Amino acid sequence: MIDYFFTRAHQASSRSSPAQARAFFLQSRKQFSTTVARRVAPVPLESSEAKSAQTYCSNLVRKYDSPSYTLSHFIQPYALPAYLAIRAFNIEISRIPDIVSNTTIGQMRHQFWKDTINKVFDGKPPSEPVAVLLASYMNDTGIRLNRTWFQKIISAREQALLRPGFTNVSALESYAESTYSTLLYLTLSALPLNSLAADHVASHIGKAAGITAVLRGVPLLAFPAPPNSHSHNPAGMGLPTTRNRQRIVNLPLDVMSQSGVREEDIFRNGGNAEGLRDAIFNIATRASDHLITARTLARDIRSYQTPNHDFEHIHDEGHDYAAQIGERQSEEGRKHELEKAYGAIMGPAVSTQMWLDKLQKVDFDIFHNSLRTTEWKLPFVAWWRNRQSTL
Known part of the structure; x- marks a missing residue:
């Protein structure tokens, strides 16, 4: 029934104006909410x-x-x-x-x-x-x-x-925080764990993972394949696979400008576009910096040291550490919380680092075929990191 609803919505939108499509949706949604x-x-x-x-x-x-x-x-x-x-x-x-x-x-x-x-x-x-x-x-x-x-x-x-797209690196990081970091916060809350220390580490890992995800999507958005053909976006909801996708480059505009990259050049020359590798290097370096920061935070917490910088999202909605801020939390308490969070945050850190390493090996050629293959070493590397208790 859900498939049927969205198929009807698509059919209506394909022959009507956006306003008419929205009216169709509002009318159908009443029935959808009570039956579907x-x-x-x-x-x-x-x-x-x-x-x-x-x-x-x-x-x-x-x-x-x-x-x-x-x-x-x-x-x-x-x-x-x-x-x-x-x-x-x-x-x-x-x-x-x-x-x-x-x-x-x-x-x-x-x-x-x-x-x-x-x-x-x-x-x-x-x-x-x-x-x-x-x-x-x-x-x-x-x-x-x-x-x-x-x-x-x-x-x-x-x-x-x-x-789509980002005006600058800060906008890209904000997107990564709102998506990948927040996924980690949700996972930690399911343990349950409400920890300033763990969320601080998770924030940096999520930003690294989000930035990396955007980099991985550059070839797919610049040269979109037929809809539903790539691994992380399955066919769904019964919709026809006839969508014509617009070609875009979603790299931060400030980095593209600094590296002399032009969108039209990427469309014409792909990975050989002038300045593209420099731009990819700069963005990948930002992701790597977040992973380094996360490891440093984890190391400091495990060695009973106070982190050298504050959690910048401490006052964001959803983050409530009143008890931990009101009274000084013990170093032992922070270490225990990080150990409880380890399984949830270690995996994304490892998989993100492995992809960044592959990117470096191909000299930051974002269009290289090896970057789109499954990482068969991931289970073994994650198992080893788990034994060593390292990110």
């Missing part, structure tokens, strides 16, 4: 419904985000349902640009997920696998995840759909 997205009470994690939802999320992550699936083995078993639901949620949101024909339909899809998350936190999840699994986890464990962080991810992705 049937609200159900949270079910136990051991129920067949929750197990089916977890299987769906697990298969989705394994097929379209294999690094996260591989790294799920380092997540505490009791938190695995939440981890899979959070990662599946991220896949569903990130693939929206590939399953819609225009931004109006994209906004509809983002609104669907905003409503879905609100229903989950209201205790009336729709019969959608991610929603069912999230609601079941919170209901069974009593652990409350953060509604604000889910909505923040959706909003950041929606803004990227409406206004």
Whole structure:
């Protein structure tokens, strides 16, 4: 039924103006909210419904985000349902640009997920696998995840759909913080762990992962393949695969200007565009700097030292460390919290570093074929890092 709704919405938008398409959506959404997205009470994690939802999320992550699936083995078993639901949620949101024909339909899809998350936190999840699994986890464990962080991810992705590209590196880092860092905050909160020290480390790892994800997407956006053809964006929701995607370069404009890179030159010459490797080097260096900072923070915390800089997002919505700020937290307490968070933050740090290493080996040629292959060494490197307790 969900497939049918969005197919009808697409058909309406293809023959109507955006205003007419929006009117169609608003009219249909009333029926959608009462019949298609049937609200159900949270079910136990051991129920067949929750197990089916977890299987769906697990298969989705394994097929379209294999690094996260591989790294799920380092997540505490009791938190695995939440981890899979959070990662599946991220896949569903990130693939929206590939399953819609225009931004109006994209906004509809983002609104669907905003409503879905609100229903989950209201205790009336729709019969959608991610929603069912999230609601079941919170209901069974009593652990409350953060509604604000889910909505923040959706909003950041929606803004990227409406206004692709970044004016400067700071805008790119802000996007990475609002998406990849926030995914890590959600994972940590599912443990549950509300830790200033752990979130500080996770913020830098998430920024590195987000910047790297944008770099990985440069060839795909500059030379888009047929819709739904690349690994992290599966076909979905029953939409026709006839979308004509606009070619864009989403590198920060300030870096492109400093390196003398022109968008038209990239479209003509690909990886041989003048100044492109310099621009990629500068951006990759920023991602690497965040990983170095995260390792330094972790090392200081483990050696009972106070971090040499404050967490810049300490006052952002969703971050509440009143108890930890009001009274001096012991160095032993910070170390214990970091150890509890280790499985959740180690994996993204390792996978991000491995891809940056591959990029360096090909002299920052972002179009090199080796950068789009599966990293078969990831399980072994992650296992070794886990034994050494290093990021």
